[in-house]
Each structure stands twice: as C-alpha cells, then as structure tokens.
Amino acid sequence: MSDVILELKDLHTHFFTDGGEVPAVDGVSFKLHKGEVVGIVGESGCGKSVTSLSIMQLVPNPPGKIVRGEINFKDDNLVNFREKRMKQIRGNEIAMIFQEPMTSLNPVYTIGNQLVEAIRMHRKLSKNEARAKAIEMLQLVGIPRSDEVIDEYPHQLSGGMRQRVMIAMAMSCDPEVLIADEPTTALDVTIQAQILDLMRKLNQEQDTAILLITHDLGVVAEMCDRVVVMYSGQVVEEGTVREILKDPKHPYTKGLIRSLPKIHEKEQKLYSIPGTVAKPTMDATGCRFAPRCEFAFDRCFKENPELYQLANERSSRCFLYDNEERGVEEHVQTDSRG
Numbered sequence: 001m002s003d004v005i006l007e008l009k010d011l012h013t014h015f016f017t018d019g020g021e022v023p024a025v026d027g028v029s030f031k032l033h034k035g036e037v038v039g040i041v042g043e044s045g046c047g048k049s050v051t052s053l054s055i056m057q058l059v060p061n062p063p064g065k066i067v068r069g070e071i072n073f074k075d076d077n078l079v080n081f082r083e084k085r086m087k088q089i090r091g092n093e094i095a096m097i098f099q100e101p102m103t104s105l106n107p108v109y110t111i112g113n114q115l116v117e118a119i120r121m122h123r124k125l126s127k128n129e130a131r132a133k134a135i136e137m138l139q140l141v142g143i144p145r146s147d148e149v150i151d152e153y154p155h156q157l158s159g160g161m162r163q164r165v166m167i168a169m170a171m172s173c174d175p176e177v178l179i180a181d182e183p184t185t186a187l188d189v190t191i192q193a194q195i196l197d198l199m200r201k202l203n204q205e206q207d208t209a210i211l212l213i214t215h216d217l218g219v220v221a222e223m224c225d226r227v228v229v230m231y232s233g234q235v236v237e238e239g240t241v242r243e244i245l246k247d248p249k250h251p252y253t254k255g256l257i258r259s260l261p262k263i264h265e266k267e268q269k270l271y272s273i274p275g276t277v278a279k280p281t282m283d284a285t286g287c288r289f290a291p292r293c294e295f296a297f298d299r300c301f302k303e304n305p306e307l308y309q310l311a312n313e314r315s316s317r318c319f320l321y322d323n324e325e326r327g328v329e330e331h332v333q334t335d336s337r338g
C-alpha cells in the first residue's frame with residue numbers, strides 16, 4: 001500500500017464558456033496506491049467525472065482545458081504527454097469504465113469488433129488470437145454463451161450485460177489502474193452486486209488499483225479502502241472508509257451520511273442538505289459550502305479554507321480544524337452527536 005501509482009497534485013481543469021471561465025476541478029490533490037480502491041464521492045456537479053476525464057486526457061478541448069497541476073502516473077506527468085503517447089496508455093496501463101455503457105459502445109459495430117480493436121491496439125496479436133482473448137474476457141466477467149455474444153450488437157444486450165462488456169474491454173490489457181465512473185448507475189440491485197463482486201475479484205486477483213467514482217455511500221462502504229469527498233470542484237475531506245463513515249469531519253460529509261436512511265427506524269423523515277451545489281466561479285469568495293452549512297460563521301463567507309491535515313492522509317477543508325477555531329469544532333461535535 002506504500003507504492004503510489006497515481007497522484008494528482010493541485011489539478012485545475014477549467015471550461016471556457018460564453019458565460020465565463022468555470023473551474024470545474026479546482027486544485028484537486030490525492031494519491032492512489034497500488035492495489036488500493038479509492039472512492040470519490042459527492043453530489044452531481046461536484047467535479048468527480050471531470051477529474052476522471054482529466055486523468056485520461058479526455059476533457060473536450062474546446063471548451064475544457066487542464067490549466068495547471070500534475071497527474072503523475074508512476075514516474076511520468078500525463079499532463080505533458082501528447083495524444084499519440086496517451087493512446088498507448090489509455091486502455092493499456094490506465095483503463096476506464098464509463099458511466100453509461102449504451103453510449104460508450106458503438107451501436108453499429110459488434111461486441112467482438114470493439115473488443116478485438118481494443119486488444120489489437122495494445123497487443124501484438126492476430127485477429128484470431130485477439131478474438132479468442134475477447135471471448136476469454138467475456139467469460140471472465142460472467143457473460144454466458146460468450147462465443148455467441150461476441151457477434152451481437154450492443155442493443156441486443158441488457159444494461160448489465162453491456163456494463164460487463166465495458167469491464168471486459170477495460171480489463172482486456174491488464175491495466176494497472178482502473179477508473180470506474182459510477183459503474184452501477186441505472187442497474188438493478190442484483191446486477192449492481194454482481195458488477196461490484198467482479199470488480200473486487202479483479203482487484204484482488206490482479207492487484208489492480210481502482211478509482212471508483214460514485215454517489216452511493218453503500219457502494220463505498222463495501223468496496224473502498226479510502227474515500228475522497230468532493231464538493232464544487234474541490235476536495236473537502238479525505239480519509240479511510242471507517243474514518244469517513246464513523247467520524248466524518250467536514251459538515252458536508254456529515255450531511256451526506258446523515259441523509260442515509262436508517263433501516264432500524266420504521267418512521268422517519270429523511271434528512272437532506274438544504275440548497276444545491278454552487279457552480280464554481282473564478283471570483284468565488286469564502287467556503288463553497290458555507291451557504292448550505294448550518295455551522296458557518298463570518299470567516300466562512302470571507303475566506304476559502306485550506307485542506308487542513310488532521311493525520312496521515314486524513315484531511316478536511318474546514319475552518320473548524322484551524323487551531324484558531326477549536327472551540328467552534330467542539331460545539332459542532334456536540335451538535336452532531338445530539
């Protein structure tokens with residue numbers, strides 16, 4: 001777990017629109033260790049998917065662009081790589097499972113054509129060898145009658161089957177890092193469980209590091225070693241799964257966990273964080289979460305808090321963890337327990 005395979009340092013990805021410059025990813029930093037599963041959580045619009053697309057160098061340009069920061073994969077900064085070099089890395093060393101398999105698979109090509117193309121792009125195999133490898137990968141992800149499915153088109157498969165095909169494609173070249181962008185979205189719970197079991201098996205058997213992007217804290221609890229919480233383009237908290245779920249520090253994380261239904265309570269009104277995610281702007285002042293935070297005080301609206309280090313790889317972007325505000329923190333801890 002000490003070997004860092006992927007590290008983001010102060011990553012800024014902006015979109016240049018008619019309405020102005022939008023810092024969708026605003027100074028994001030975190031590490032992914034070899035064989036580790038790290039979850040990135042947050043509401044829609046927090047910058048999770050743009051962060052993953054930035055790693056893969058797939059942010060559409062225009063209007064998007066990485067304006068500064070580093071994406072260090074092993075000993076290389078991917079930000080400096082040209083498209084030709086990134087094509088060698090994508091799918092081979094870093095693979096991605098996209099959010100919606102129906103739009104990620106080409107509807108006019110068979111499953112086999114798309115799998116074989118991905119395999120032959122990175123492996124020196126003949127068409128017959130690549131086809132055999134594709135069938136083997138489909139079997140690995142639990143697709144029945146793989147030798148027939150390989151000649152079918154995406155529309156002939158269910159959502160769960162298409163997602164399995166995406167996983168087979170992502171894993172076909174044995175990548176060292178797998179980025180999964182909400183891989184269980186829109187799937188029924190039984191298929192979700194099968195997909196997560198498959199990802200866990202691949203992680204354990206092939207020691208693949210996984211960056212799992214999701215808004216489902218149940219998936220995080222089941223799959224992840226560490227968690228990065230994002231809000232409005234920034235990392236607001238980081239820690240182990242146990243630390244985040246048992247002892248959340250940032251008021252936003254507290255709100256996310258508080259909004260989870262409790263199965264032992266028969267009658268309850270579900271909690272929801274008031275307001276919506278603020279759109280990132282270049283001239284924003286103060287804490288991004290302050291307008292929705294029940295513990296906000298004057299300083300929160302005037303200054304943007306830094307990411308305070310609480311322990312090794314445990315941090316929170318909140319003035320409550322500045323030494324000057326310890327009294328306020330104790331008040332919040334008492335309120336959250338009550």
